[in-house]
Amino acid sequence: MDFTLLVLLFAPFVLAPFLPALGRLLGAKTGWVALAAPVASFVAAWKLWSLPAEARAAARIWEWAPALGVNLSFTTDGLSLLYALIVSGVGVLVVFYAACYLDDHHYRDHGKFYCYLLLFMGAMFGTVLSSNLLVLFVAWEMTGLTSFLLIGFLHEKGESRRGARMALLTTGVTGLALLVGVVLLRAAYGTYELSEIIAAGGPRPGMEGLLGAAFVCCFIGIAGKSAQFPFHYWLPNAMAAPTPVSAYLHSATMVKLGVFLTARLLPVFNGLETWTPLLTTVGFGTLLLGAVFALLSRDLKGVLAYTTVAQLGLLVGYYGLHARGVGVTWDALHILNHVFYKACLFMVVGIIDHCTGTRDLTQLGGLARKMPLTAVAAALGLAALAGLPPTTGFLSKEMLLKTLFDFGAERGGFVAAWSIGCVVLASIVKVTVAWTVWRRAFAGAPSAAVEAHYHAPSLALQLPPLLLAAATLAGGVGAHAFGVFTASFATPGIHVAEAAELHLWHGVTPELLTSTVIVLLGLGLHAAVGARRWNRAAIPGALRLDERFDPLVDGVPYFGKAVNRAFGFERPQVALPVVAAAGAGLALGLLWPHWGELTALAREWRPWPATGEGAWRWAVTLLVGAAGVAAAAWTHPLRQVAALCVIGLGISLFYALYAAPDLALTQMLVETATLLLMLLVVFRFKRDRVDREPLPPRRRGAWFSRATLSVVFGALVGGGVLVFQQPDRPEGAGEFYLEQTVPLAKGANAVNTVLVDFRGFDTMLEIAVLLVAALGCLGLLYRGREGGWSKPALMTSRDLHPVPRNLILRQVAVWGFVPLNLFALHLFLRGHQAPGGGFIAGLVSALSLILLVFALGVNGVRRLLRFNPVTVAAAGVSLSLAVALLPTAWGLPVFYHFHGYVLGFYVGTPFWFDLGVYLTVIGVLLKLILPLMKSIHGLPAFVAEEEGRFAENDSEPIDLDAVSDAREEDQR
């Protein structure tokens, strides 16, 4: 039982990942492999359906995130199984059809195609079987994503991309409304489980108001997915998909999800006053709109798409007729009828497209003589579309009219009049559509366009539509058996318990008379318009919402850009002060009411140092503060760098005075490296004398307002330091680390053990950031190098000297190398016990290597190193990650530590983690500094060559506002 359900649900998911690889081997034959999944699911669904109703209705729950109320709970009641059978059954036919349709000549990537198709199928099963609303929503969105991939499968074509984007955005955004609805339901009922919601009978006290809002939100989701007005525009555009996809997604499965969800939520919502008016108005309105649009379309697939829109509207409206207390009957009949004839017709259109190269009704003609078998399938499908006996379409229409007349007799009023009017008018139009399509595409002599391109379809290709056509016929002829079959899907709470019997001939009833009138009027409409005028028919531009959609979506970035431009926010020098002023204003506004408390606090500040350390801190503050002011005031970049040196090293001293030796060491080394980088850039700027390039004059007094804003901003942040004080004693986490550093982490240096042991995950991410920054710089420095640039031949070990050949510096660099690295080793090894560690040691090692550049030149050092710095950095990150993941092999949590000693040295896992950090720091630092040194300084020949290389790229400047793909392609 559970196993059968698992097969039904997961057969597509299990097979799908293998298909892309198989596709490369088998090409078009991949379809025959993919067929296994829908067949397995169909058999499983059939098996579940054949069980007695009591045995299958219970929901099965696998707990997933019970704390959030999210469980993988599935139900196999009649409604679910009806859709599961449709999805898997039509899936079998569609995959079979696709295997014949998608040949190797015209299509590529078969593996991917079937992979997407199966993933979609799996998502469909998930949606229709789930009884947890949140899981249902996830699967619902998965169908949207996979359908995006399928609609856009022929992504070389603009219309495919456009249709895919439209479908994704429309169903995705409306899907978010559904999510809101689901969350509101959770708020109202306290659970996501649909069975519990229904069993509760009504919302929790005080939450009744939410139910109406939840219904509207869910309905937006339903309308988006099932292409109800005003979201009907995406479905015809989704027809850019390969025809098997249209036959599957847009007739039988995905677009039916909205109908499915309407039925699923019917017991929850149909007590609402709004239920009947909303569903019938939108549903039957869409029915009429879709039918009329179908009549006006020239593209055969467009005709089918709009009739699908119409039929979906009919189904949604049909559920609207069943307010509380009215059991639903015959909805399975309407659904199955549509599945049979619409999938059949889509496949027929695919065959026509395949054999004649066009789907344009003005070009086609006389196909009945060319392809009689297809024409038989088409005739039956069109008969069902028109609602002619003896097809299921006739049964469906009769039962619909009967329900409507009963509804009208019982309820009356506008809703009934609107429903009956829309249905009757739409039925007339549908007869005309069916007859027009038959006349224009199949009847008469073959047209010139058909004669020119025609080749015969294979029998296999025609088999699936013929089977479906046979089903419409068999269902109609064997009406009684078909009625029993559809009644077997009755679900408690939704359907009436005992359905009436179904017969093809009910005697002369009002429905039959209405049907006759409908058919006659439909044929009359065709004759009245006249054959030639059909060719000029088109959908009025005002109603083509898809024409509005793209400008709307594209307009969003344009709007943003226009706003930015209007305020000058494109320029950071304008935006930054505004943002800062807004932030400062907000902070001042928030602080204002607390002015009294702040002044009370200020009286407790001790302005003068109580200890010797305090006096030193004041001295450093004065020095660094003066350097900060100087850095801001000076305009000469070298002087500014000198001021930055004072700031950086002064802060290092400050850290030392703050009882933070690790910070002091790190700061000192990091400042060295940062300033080295900045100095390199400054040198390059000075070499070209761009640092004093004239600027357009600013407004007079601009510097004053800038300075004022800066001072206010600085005062706010500085004041924040005083106001938001931690208590003096380290409490909570800090105290825990101090107490446990020796017992747990076997290290005396709490800062280091926090980094490599207690909070290793932070450090892990941090070195990942380092690596990412290095890779980003790599991209910036090497951009454009692949195209046409070869290594210049004159690079020798003495080529690149960043400084004059200073004998003393060279000697210091060479002789300093070994002691420096011994020092780094010392720092690394003692890091666990005393200030030091992987970061600091890595910085020392990297700087020792960089110092070596001054003696040997960049290339000399490169040659000496024999390794690629990025490889070292990546190896470091990988080592740390491996150490972090190692404990999972024993089922222990990630970052669990093992301790160990070799010859008195600590070699526990944190040691190896720290080694990874060490390697990362070396690699990243070298990667950042070496190329810049090479690029910025060196032989004039190198600079000239480098400039030439960059000049080549001038035609392709760095994107400041990234130009979207859509814009580029439209430009083309």
Next chain:
Amino acid sequence: MNNQLDTAVLVAVLVAAGFYLCTSRRLLRVMFGFFILSNAVNLVILGVSGDPSGRRAPVIVDGAAVPSADPLPQALILTAIVIGFAVAAYLAVLVYRLYADRKVATLPAIFEGEPAPDSPAARESAEDAALRRAQREAAEARRAATDAGHGEGGHH
């Protein structure tokens, strides 16, 4: 109560100086400003972590329970220093690259367009105009194409 007035003053001065430089129009000065700001922010974390007076570094010596500074903010700052370095380095390389590519070293040259007609900014607005025109035309062409109901292609 607390003794961090020095830290607060230092933070205030550095933030003001850094912010002033960041609002400058020369890329080099923006870079310097960023450097100062990132240092100042580290000091903020340190400053709010408690008064260090009379405390030792958070290194356990002989298991003695002397009052120590809080190790957690220090570890966080250490991380922040290194990440600040990565970002500063990226910024430096970006400034360098911008100069190498476009020969610009000031913000007005990037965003407002030099007098020269082929400056990036001038090009950009011309592009936008051309783009809107092209989009309009493409939309019309698409409408015509959908009406004609082309085949799926590949089958002709």
